[in-house]
Amino acid sequence: MTNRGTRPAIGGILYLLLAFTLGAYFTFAAVQGDYGVFRQVQIRAEAEELGQERDRLYEDLARMTNLTGRLSDRFLDIDLLDERVRDVLGYVRADEIVIR
Numbered sequence: 001m002t003n004r005g006t007r008p009a010i011g012g013i014l015y016l017l018l019a020f021t022l023g024a025y026f027t028f029a030a031v032q033g034d035y036g037v038f039r040q041v042q043i044r045a046e047a048e049e050l051g052q053e054r055d056r057l058y059e060d061l062a063r064m065t066n067l068t069g070r071l072s073d074r075f076l077d078i079d080l081l082d083e084r085v086r087d088v089l090g091y092v093r094a095d096e097i098v099i100r
Contacts, residue, residue, distance in 0.1 A: 031037050070077040071084070085091050092098050 029036060033039070067080065069075065070080050
């Protein structure tokens with residue numbers, strides 16, 4: 001009589017070890033890889049932040065376009081021109097008192 005049941009099946013153990021290793025690798029890649037769950041959350045947060053910055057830049061552009069139009073040759077806003085001259089060149093009228 002031969003006793004075949006005492007020797008472990010190496011092929012079965014290797015197959016299970018390989019399946020476990022591949023499963024662990026793909027699970028890790030799905031969670032933390034370049035296209036994983038954490039990276040997708042990070043990309044969405046970054047996209048929202050960039051969208052807010054884009055909106056702020058559009059507001060700045062609209063404000064600057066408005067100021068440029070008000071100082072153009074076809075429409076001159078005297079109050080804005082006076083404000084800019086005082087701010088940039090430091091002009092003051094004779095009847096004003098300057099406090100610094």
